[in-house]
Amino acid sequence: MSQLLPDEAADRLVSTCRTTVGDNARSVTxxxxxxxxxxxxxxxxxxxxxxMAFIGTERQDFAMASDGYSGTELGEYRYTLRVFENGYAVRIDGRDKGVLVTSDGMELRDFNHLASAVSATLEEWEGED
Known part of the structure; x- marks a missing residue:
């Protein structure tokens, strides 16, 4: 049972990530x-x-990434991908919330699909706020 999200929203977010990433999904936060x-x-x-330490780092970088990259010639900031020895961490930010998904090995196109799916789900909830 989720405390930060309605149960339906939490279930949908996990389902979106698991459907997109499959058995490679390690965690969704x-x-x-x-x-x-x-x-x-x-x-x-x-x-x-x-x-706590892991999410604290992501939380600090959360605002900096969107604000710091705003208006660059690279285009709109989409997501952050961190590569580790035993897997990957993908952070997808919304206006005032985000999702961190960890996974085993994936192709770059899979990260793009994941970021698009999670972003669409976050946008739906932000529109309901």
Whole structure:
């Protein structure tokens, strides 16, 4: 049961990520500028990992990325991809909320599909706020 999102929204977000990423999905964490909640964690992963430092870094970078890249010739900021030895972390930002999805190996086009699907879901909720 989600505390930051209505259950239906949390379920839809996890479903969107799992449908897009498939069995490569490791975790899905929803966050705002002040709080976070892990919505999904794959069964074969450490269930008691401390997310505070990890999410804290993403939260700090959350506002900086959108504001810092605004108006550049690169176009509109879409998402952040971090590459690690054992997987990837993809952060997709909305206006005042975001989603961090961790995964096993994927192709770049898969990250683009994931970012588009999550962004569309976030935009729907932002329109309802």
């Amino acid at each position: 929803f966050f705002t500028r002040t709080d976070h909640e892990q919505l999904y964690l794959r069964d074969d992963l450490e269930q008691d990992a401390d997310l």
